Amino acid sequence: xxxxxxxxxxxxxxxxxxxxxxxxxxxxxxxxxxxxxxxxxxxxxxxxxxxxxxxxxxxxxxxxxxxxxxxxxxxxxxxxxxxxxxxxxxxxxxxxxxxxxxxxxxxxxxxxxxxxxxxxxxxxxxxxxxxxxxxxxxxxx
Amino acid sequence: xxxxxxxxxxxxxxxxxxxxxxxxxxxxxxxxxxxxxxxxxxxxxxxxxxxxxxxxxxxxxxxxxxxxxxxxxxxxxxxxxxxxxxxxxxxxxxxxxxxxxxxxxxxxxxxxxxxxxxxxxxxxxxxxxxxxxxxxxxxxxxxxxxxxxxxxxxxxxxxxxxxxxxxxxxxxxxxxxxxxxxxxxxxxxxxxxxxxxxxxxxxxxxxxxxxxxxxxxxxxxxxxxxxxxxxxxxxxxxxxxxxxxxxxxxxxxxxxxxxxxxxxxxxxxxxxxxxxxxxxxxxxxxxxxxxxxxxxxxxxxxxxxxxxxxxxxxxxxxxxxxxxxxxxxxxxxxxxxxxxxxxxxxxxxxxxxxxxxxxxxxxxxxxxxxxxxxxxxxxxxxxxx
Numbered sequence: 141x142x143x144x145x146x147x148x149x150x151x152x153x154x155x156x157x158x159x160x161x162x163x164x165x166x167x168x169x170x171x172x173x174x175x176x177x178x179x180x181x182x183x184x185x186x187x188x189x190x191x192x193x194x195x196x197x198x199x200x201x202x203x204x205x206x207x208x209x210x211x212x213x214x215x216x217x218x219x220x221x222x223x224x225x226x227x228x229x230x231x232x233x234x235x236x237x238x239x240x241x242x243x244x245x246x247x248x249x250x251x252x253x254x255x256x257x258x259x260x261x262x263x264x265x266x267x268x269x270x271x272x273x274x275x276x277x278x279x280x281x
Numbered sequence: 282x283x284x285x286x287x288x289x290x291x292x293x294x295x296x297x298x299x300x301x302x303x304x305x306x307x308x309x310x311x312x313x314x315x316x317x318x319x320x321x322x323x324x325x326x327x328x329x330x331x332x333x334x335x336x337x338x339x340x341x342x343x344x345x346x347x348x349x350x351x352x353x354x355x356x357x358x359x360x361x362x363x364x365x366x367x368x369x370x371x372x373x374x375x376x377x378x379x380x381x382x383x384x385x386x387x388x389x390x391x392x393x394x395x396x397x398x399x400x401x402x403x404x405x406x407x408x409x410x411x412x413x414x415x416x417x418x419x420x421x422x423x424x425x426x427x428x429x430x431x432x433x434x435x436x437x438x439x440x441x442x443x444x445x446x447x448x449x450x451x452x453x454x455x456x457x458x459x460x461x462x463x464x465x466x467x468x469x470x471x472x473x474x475x476x477x478x479x480x481x482x483x484x485x486x487x488x489x490x491x492x493x494x495x496x497x498x499x500x501x502x503x504x505x506x507x508x509x510x511x512x513x514x515x516x517x518x519x520x521x522x523x524x525x526x527x528x529x530x531x532x533x534x535x536x537x538x539x540x541x542x543x544x545x546x547x548x549x550x551x552x553x554x555x556x557x558x559x560x561x562x563x564x565x566x567x568x569x570x571x572x573x574x575x576x577x578x579x580x581x582x583x584x585x586x587x588x589x590x591x592x593x594x595x596x597x598x599x600x601x602x603x604x605x606x607x608x609x610x611x612x613x614x615x616x617x618x619x620x621x622x623x624x625x626x627x628x629x630x631x632x633x634x635x636x637x638x639x640x641x642x643x644x645x646x647x648x649x650x651x652x653x654x655x656x657x658x659x660x661x662x663x664x665x666x
Contacts, residue, residue, distance in 0.1 A: 147447075147448065150448075151388060155395075155444055155445075158395060158437040158442075159441065161434070162433070162434050163437075165430050166430075166434065168430040168433060176423065176426045176430060177422040177423075181427050181430075184405060185402070185405050186401060188404035188408060193378060217474055220470045221478040224369075224479075225478055225482040228364060228482050228486075229485060229504075232364050232411060235415035238417075240416070241415045241416025241417050241506065243416070246524070247511075249416055250415070250416065251508050252508070257489070257503030257504050261504065264485075
């Protein structure tokens with residue numbers, strides 16, 4: 141995946157500007173420590189990297205290797221598509237499904253039945269997957 | 282360094298990642314899309330921060346009335362779109378995490394070191410953003426401050442990254458790649474298919490949430506944390522009277538509105554006295570920082586008229602205080618433009634009824650082009666600054 145490197149000038153201008161902004165962010169983080177609680181914040185910030193790179197990503201590759209490879213060929217691409225889409229939708233909806241934000245004093249917060257909503261959305265996704273898979277199967281050589 | 286032998290285990294093994302989807306072209310296309318969404322998120326986010334904590338020299342106008350609704354709706358909507366884009370992009374470039382040798386040159390070191398704040402910041406911003414709109418706070422920092430400072434770190438790291446990748450992106454986008462997008466492995470997704478799935482997922486997430494601010498799509502908003510038509514008197518509440526601890530003080534028959542500060546005459550008005558003042562109607566959105574908004578018919582007294590009664594001739598800044606005894610949002614400031622706008626009201630009624638206590642009974646501030654957290658509820662005092 142090695143490509144040609146950017147021109148040195150663009151590279152260094154962006155590097156200096158970018159690191160200045162990073163430094164400003166770090167300064168602001170510590171300058172507003174009564175609100176940002178840096179030791180807490182850093183835990184969540186570093187945790188975001190660690191959880192993604194060493195939990196979510198490997199899990200994704202594991203599912204890909206274990207599951208997708210076992211799906212017969214004409215169905216593989218649509219199945220993969222359905223799986224990717226469903227996983228992202230479930231992940232995004234997770235806090236709503238858990239209902240952490242429900243408030244007894246405020247019924248307008250999280251007013252939907254999110255499980256039903258999610259099932260409906262996933263049903264739509266997998267209907268498309270099934271339609272595409274069916275077409276691929278009919279067209280198989 | 283080049284002579285270092287490549288380890289032969291796990292993800293470090295040569296050819297450990299076989300999918301042709303891990304290609305510079307896929308990375309470049311998703312990268313461009315992410316760059317655009319992150320830029321929109323950053324600009325609209327900084328804007329929202331400036332509106333709430335104006336730096337010197339920054340004056341937020343009161344018109345167009347629905348501008349903040351658009352910028353903040355965009356902030357949340359592009360943040361949601363960025364989720365499939367980011368996960369797809371990180372998956373595409375994941376093999377690079379294990380590249381061997383880890384560092385090839387001094388510039389490569391500068392580039393790689395910036396990837397840590399870039400990946401950490403991107404995941405952090407999207408995670409905290411989604412949790413916040415879902416009203417979930419599993420951390421102990423103040424969300425707006427933590428999210429805001431992380432955004433400077435992330436955008437800085439993004440600029441370093443763009444500088445390092447500018448040439449390769451240009452080559453990938455304008456260079457010829459015959460049939461490259463159609464490459465598949467064992468009948469799996471092609472690159473075009475992969476990008477299509479990411480785009481479709483972004484579309485699904487948008488269609489099922491955008492109705493929280495764009496009411497024509499309200500019925501599709503099955504995954505939105507709010508519905509613009511759900512709540513007392515037909516629109517949502519963020520802070521209830523119970524959680525603000527104003528149930529008693531708001532219903533106190535001895536309630537008074539005071540107008541003080543740099544005025545000619547102090548005002549001290551009962552609810553009945555407020556009701557006989559000239560009432561003005563305005564249809565204005567209530568636009569939450571969390572990305573939902575609703576259009577509401579308001580009725581009440583112009584702030585401008587109260588300032589006239591207090592003997593204020595020219596526009597001034599006005600501090601608006603709530604009956605709430607604490608909380609970060611018990612006070613908001615009207616800049617002179619907002620205080621003077623004919624649609625900036627202390628509302629007594631909404632949608633044809635007396636205000637519900639959760640919407641700020643007896644009196645709430647409502648003005649054009651303001652974040653919801655600055656539309657102070659249960660107003661008890663105006664101080665001319």
